[in-house]
Amino acid sequence: MKQIIECNTETETTDDIKVPAEVLSISGLQKSYGSTEVLNSVDLKVRAGERVALMGRSGSGKSTLLNCICGIESFDAGEIVIAGKRLNDMSQPELEQLRREVIGYVFQTFHLLPTLTAFENVEFPGQLIGMPLSERRERVNYLLARVGMEHRKDHRPSELSGGERQRIALARSIMNRPRLILADEPTGSLDSVSGDQVLDLIEQMSDEFSVSILLVTHDPETTRICNRTVHMKDGQIEDV
Numbered sequence: 001m002k003q004i005i006e007c008n009t010e011t012e013t014t015d016d017i018k019v020p021a022e023v024l025s026i027s028g029l030q031k032s033y034g035s036t037e038v039l040n041s042v043d044l045k046v047r048a049g050e051r052v053a054l055m056g057r058s059g060s061g062k063s064t065l066l067n068c069i070c071g072i073e074s075f076d077a078g079e080i081v082i083a084g085k086r087l088n089d090m091s092q093p094e095l096e097q098l099r100r101e102v103i104g105y106v107f108q109t110f111h112l113l114p115t116l117t118a119f120e121n122v123e124f125p126g127q128l129i130g131m132p133l134s135e136r137r138e139r140v141n142y143l144l145a146r147v148g149m150e151h152r153k154d155h156r157p158s159e160l161s162g163g164e165r166q167r168i169a170l171a172r173s174i175m176n177r178p179r180l181i182l183a184d185e186p187t188g189s190l191d192s193v194s195g196d197q198v199l200d201l202i203e204q205m206s207d208e209f210s211v212s213i214l215l216v217t218h219d220p221e222t223t224r225i226c227n228r229t230v231h232m233k234d235g236q237i238e239d240v
């Protein structure tokens with residue numbers, strides 16, 4: 001009989017069965033601001049291609065956790081491993097490279113660059129990692145078409161609706177072929193119709209590009225595209 005043996009961060013298989021490895025593995029994460037403990041022994045794993053919703057009240061530590069995952073906040077104890085790389089051991093330039101190449105971001109308020117067109121916004125991360133021009137252009141055109149925005153490619157963010165801006169931001173987040181997208185309230189600024197469209201696209205693109213999603217939300221409806229929901233309370237994660 002075929003057997004699957006799962007270990008802590010690696011997955012071993014026998015015969016032909018392949019179980020997706022973990023893209024993100026956090027264990028025992030501790031973080032305080034002065035005497036305020038914000039993360040208290042956080043454990044969280046996200047597998048390749050998996051979409052995980054992270055829910056919790058304002059102030060429960062969700063944004064702090066995302067900031068630790070992408071290396072812009074330090075932590076006091078514990079371990080974060082992304083795509084096999086241990087953040088604890090990485091220098092600032094290595095963390096920067098990880099942020100550009102392995103992680104994509106979608107924010108509630110889009111964070112598009114206002115002076116760049118939609119095309120240029122999607123292209124920008126590719127420029128940062130030195131993606132060749134022809135590959136970059138081809139990829140931007142594909143991604144813009146994929147999110148239904150090719151007809152808006154020369155528009156600046158101020159000329160686009162919220163839903164359109166978020167679709168551009170989603171295309172941008174995929175540009176450098178990340179393994180993990182951190183989405184912080186991606187539909188929080190959108191009406192329900194646009195929000196639904198963005199959620200459907202996140203689901204489709206996560207499947208198409210085999211990218212995992214960690215989606216912070218306080219809206220239970222948003223969790224419909226997720227395989228699993230975890231709850232954060234007082235700096236701790238309760239798996240359900």
Ligand code: ADP
Pocket residue numbers: 033036038056057058059060061062063064065
């Ligand atoms: P959430 O995103 O779940 O709303 P945050 O991670 O933003 O929560 O914040 C968690 C707690 O950490 C809050 O009590 C907040 O006031 C505190 N906090 C966040 N950032 C800082 C900071 N830079 N300095 C001090 N306290 C902070």
Ligand code: MG
Pocket residue numbers: 062063064
């Ligand atoms: Mg927050």
